[in-house]
Amino acid sequence: MNRSSAAxxxxxxxxxxxxxxxxxxxxxxxxxxxxxxxxxxxxxLHNLRFVGLHNYWTLLHDPQFWAALWHTFYFVIAGVxxxxxxxxxxxxxxxxxxxxxKPFFRTALFAPVVTTVVAVAVIWRYLFNPKxxxxxxxxxHLGLHPIDWLGDPHWAMPMIIxxxxxxxxxxSMIILLAGLQAIPADLYEAxxxxxxxxxxQFRHITLPMLSPILMMVGILTVSGYFQLFAEPYVITEGxxxxxxxxxxxxxxxxxxxxxxxxxxxxxxxLLFVIMFAITAVMWRAGEARExxx
Amino acid sequence: MNPRAGKWLLNGLLVLxxxxxxxxxxxxxxxxxxxxxxxxxxxxxxxxxxxxxxxxQTLFARAGMGxxxxxxxxxxxxxxxxxxxxxxxxxxxxxxxRFAGREKLFAVLIGGLVIPAQVAMLPLFLLLKYVGLVNTxxxxxxxxxxxxxxxxxxxxxxxxxxxxxxxxxEAARVDGAGEAxxxxxxxxxxxxxxxxxxxxxxxxxxxxxxxxxxxxxxxxQHYTLPVGLASLSREHVQDFELMxxxxxxxxxxxxxxFLALQRYYIRGLLLGSVKG
Numbered sequence: 001m002n003r004s005s006a007a008x009x010x011x012x013x014x015x016x017x018x019x020x021x022x023x024x025x026x027x028x029x030x031x032x033x034x035x036x037x038x039x040x041x042x043x044x045l046h047n048l049r050f051v052g053l054h055n056y057w058t059l060l061h062d063p064q065f066w067a068a069l070w071h072t073f074y075f076v077i078a079g080v081x082x083x084x085x086x087x088x089x090x091x092x093x094x095x096x097x098x099x100x101x102k103p104f105f106r107t108a109l110f111a112p113v114v115t116t117v118v119a120v121a122v123i124w125r126y127l128f129n130p131k132x133x134x135x136x137x138x139x140x141h142l143g144l145h146p147i148d149w150l151g152d153p154h155w156a157m158p159m160i161i162x163x164x165x166x167x168x169x170x171x172s173m174i175i176l177l178a179g180l181q182a183i184p185a186d187l188y189e190a191x192x193x194x195x196x197x198x199x200x201q202f203r204h205i206t207l208p209m210l211s212p213i214l215m216m217v218g219i220l221t222v223s224g225y226f227q228l229f230a231e232p233y234v235i236t237e238g239x240x241x242x243x244x245x246x247x248x249x250x251x252x253x254x255x256x257x258x259x260x261x262x263x264x265x266x267x268x269x270l271l272f273v274i275m276f277a278i279t280a281v282m283w284r285a286g287e288a289r290e291x292x293x
Numbered sequence: 294m295n296p297r298a299g300k301w302l303l304n305g306l307l308v309l310x311x312x313x314x315x316x317x318x319x320x321x322x323x324x325x326x327x328x329x330x331x332x333x334x335x336x337x338x339x340x341x342x343x344x345x346x347x348x349x350q351t352l353f354a355r356a357g358m359g360x361x362x363x364x365x366x367x368x369x370x371x372x373x374x375x376x377x378x379x380x381x382x383x384x385x386x387x388x389x390x391r392f393a394g395r396e397k398l399f400a401v402l403i404g405g406l407v408i409p410a411q412v413a414m415l416p417l418f419l420l421l422k423y424v425g426l427v428n429t430x431x432x433x434x435x436x437x438x439x440x441x442x443x444x445x446x447x448x449x450x451x452x453x454x455x456x457x458x459x460x461x462x463e464a465a466r467v468d469g470a471g472e473a474x475x476x477x478x479x480x481x482x483x484x485x486x487x488x489x490x491x492x493x494x495x496x497x498x499x500x501x502x503x504x505x506x507x508x509x510x511x512x513x514q515h516y517t518l519p520v521g522l523a524s525l526s527r528e529h530v531q532d533f534e535l536m537x538x539x540x541x542x543x544x545x546x547x548x549x550x551f552l553a554l555q556r557y558y559i560r561g562l563l564l565g566s567v568k569g
C-alpha cells in the first residue's frame with residue numbers, strides 16, 4: 001500500500017461523517033430554503049414545490065423576523081462588550097502581581113463556562129423570580145423597586161444578557177490571561193522607570209499588545225452570541241410578548257413547531273449570512289489596525 | 294495610593310467577584326437539599342432548616358432522571374469515542390502523511406468552521422426522518438460526531454502531531470512497518486496528551502449540548518439530561534427545590550470531570566482559540 005492511499009484511508013472516517021452529516025445537509029438546506037416544504041410536504045413529497053426566493057422575500061417583509069433580528073442584535077450589541085469587559089477585568093485581576101491564590105480564583109471564575117446551559121438557566125429563573133428570588137430581595141435592601149424580570153418585556157432581555165455574561169466571561173478571560181502573560185515584563189519595567197502611571201501603562205502597553213487577542217475573542221463571542229437559543233428557551237420561553245425570541249428561536253418555531261421547513265431554512269441562511277458579514281468586517285478591521293501599528 | 298492599600302483593594306475585589314460568580318452554583322446546591330416549598334419564602338433562605346435528599350429521590354423514582362442520566366452518559370461517551378477515532382486518524386494524516394491536495398483540503402475544512410451547525414439541522418432532521426433515525430440514540434450520536442467538535446478536533450490533533458519527528462516514522466518505514474502499525478505503535482502513544490484534551494472537550498460539549506437533542510429526540514425514553522431538565526422545568530415551574538436537584542445532577546458530573554482534567558481542558562481551549 002503506498003503512502004498516499006494510506007492517507008486517504010486515514011481520512012475516510014472523518015470525511016465520511018463530515019460529508020454525510022454536515023456538508024450534505026448544508027447544501028440540502030440551501031435547496032430546502034428555495035421550496036415551500038411544510039406539513040403537507042412532510043406527509044407527501046408530491047406537495048413540494050420550488051418557490052425560488054419567495055421564502056426570503058416573505059421573511060424580509062415579516063415583522064416577526066425583524067423583531068427576532070432586533071432582539072438578537074440587542075443581545076449581541078449589549079452582551080458582547082459587557083462580556084469582554086468582564087473577561088478583561090477578571091484577567092487583569094488574575095494577572096496582577098498583587099493578587100494571591102491565583103489557581104483557585106482562576107478555576108472558580110472559569111467554572112460557569114463548563115456548566116450545562118440548560119441547568120444553570122433553570123437556576124437563573126429562580127434567582128430572578130419576581131416574588132421569592134434572591135436578586136429582587138437584594139434590590140429591595142438597596143432601596144430599589146423590585147423588577148418583574150420574567151414578566152416585563154423591557155427587563156427580560158437584560159436579564160438574559162446578565163446570564164450570558166456570567167456564563168461565558170470565563171472563556172475569554174482564560175485566553176486574555178494567556179495574552180497578558182505573554183507581554184514582555186521589561187516593557188512595564190521601562191515604563192515604570194519613565195514614571196508612567198498604572199493607567200498609562202495599561203493604555204499604552206497592555207491594550208495595544210492585547211488588541212489582536214481582544215479582536216479574536218471579540219469575533220468568537222459575536223459568532224457565539226448570534227446563536228442565542230437555549231437561554232430564552234429555558235428562562236423565558238421566548239416571552240414575554242416575544243421580547244426574547246431570537247432568530248434561532250424563530251427558526252426553531254418555524255421549523256419544528258409549525259413545520260414550515262422551507263421558511264425555517266431561509267431563516268437559518270439569513271442568520272448565517274448576517275453572522276458571516278459581521279465577523280468578516282470585524283476581521284478586516286482587525287487586520288487593518290494591525291497593518292497600521 | 295500606597296502598595297499595601299492597593300493589595301488589599303485588588304484581593305478584596307477578586308474575592309467579591311468570585312463570591313458573586315459562585316453564588317448561583319452554591320445556591321443551587323443548597324436549595325436542592327431543602328424541603329419542598331421551603332425556598333418560596335421571604336427572606337429567601339440560604340440553607341435548609343431540615344436538609345433532605347427527598348428531591349433527589351423524587352427525581353430518580355418518579356421523574357425518570359436515572360434514565361436521562363444513563364442516556365446522557367451513553368450518548369456523550371459514544372460521541373466522544375467516535376469523534377476520537379475520526380479526528381485522530383484525520384489529524385495525523387493532515388500532519389504527517391503526504392497526499393495530493395492536502396493543504397487545500399485542510400483549508401476547506403477550516404473554512405467550514407464559519408458555518409453554524411444550525412444551518413444543517415433542518416435538512417438533517419428530514420434526512421434522519423426518511424431513514425427512520427428520528428428519536429433514536431444514533432440520531433443524536435452520528436450528526437453530533439460531525440458538528441459537536443469535529444473540525445476543531447482534527448485541528449487540535451494535527452497541530453500536536455506536527456511535533457512528531459518525521460525521522461522516527463521514516464525509520465520505522467525503512468524497517469518495513471506498515472502505515473497502520475506505525476500509527477498504532479509509534480504515533481498513538483505519542484499523541485496521548487492531546488487525545489485526552491480532545492476527549493475531555495468533546496465529552497463536555499456533547500454532555501451540555503441542547504438544541505440538536507431537543508429537536509431529534511421526540512420521546513421521553515431517549516431524553517438526555519438537558520432535554521429532560523428543560524421539559525421538567527416547564528411542568529414544575531413552582532418547584533424550586535426539585536428543579537435545583539435536577540440542575541445539580543446535570544452539572545456536577547461535568548464540573549467534576551473538568552476539575553479532574555483541568556490542565557488538559559485549558560490547553561485545548563488555548564490551542565483551539567489560536568486557530569483564529
